[in-house]
Amino acid sequence: DTAVSQTPKYLVTQMGNDKSIKCEQNLGHDTMYWYKQDSKKFLKIMFSYNNKELIINETVPNRFSPKSPDKAHLNLHINSLELGDSAVYFCASSPSGGSRDTQYFGPGTRLTVL
Amino acid sequence: KQEVTQIPAALSVPEGENLVLNCSFTDSAIYNLQWFRQDPGKGLTSLLLIQSSQREQTSGRLNASLDKSSGRSTLYIAASQPGDSATYLCAPETSGSRLTFGEGTQLTVNP
DSSP, X not given: OOSEEEEOSEEEEOTTOOEEEEEEEOSOOXXXXXXXXXXXXXXXXXXXXXXXXXXXXXXXXXXXXXXXXXXXXXXXXEOSOOGGGOEEEEEEEESSSOTTOOOEEOOOEEEEEO | OOOEEEEOSEEEEETTOOEEEEEEESOOOOSEEEEEEEOTTSOEEEXXXXXXXXXXXXXXXXXXXXXXXXXXXXXXXXXXOGGGOEEEEEEEEETTTEEOOOOOEEEEEEO
């Protein structure tokens, strides 16, 4: 039983294309997150949603747009892909987003922009 | 802005050794601090979460301590095993469930 799942696992695409990464959690959690891990392995938060409401929106280009159709799903859409967008993108979830909560991570989506 | 530093960046030890991984952070106004492990090509697995009011947490062979005022945390691994080989990340949490990650310590335990 996969707790936090992401699709696709690998994504290779050309510059300028638009792509989406999907995330689903079956843990019943209220809060979901997107993180980016760059080539230097640095992991940084991009967005978080609590009950479909945007809570964290870090300094991320407008080309990145999260969408939460329901609290079990948080998708990431990227417009006009650039070379610098190549990274591993991780989705995570936590029960309520409170300070006692552990975050549970998905397996990651490796995006390569050519 | 929170900045997290982990020392050492890499560590290679023989099986059975006890070892300490260090984490320091610049903003002591944290709610908690989490330690994760990341295996190559995989996501992160939470190991321990220490609340800001706690001094340490233990899980099996792992013990994490927190000195919030000095901005430090350590992860102690007892009797290391080859299966412990992974990258270990510390992440203090500030307001709004915001985790800030260090660059990690890459641990190799040799049989």
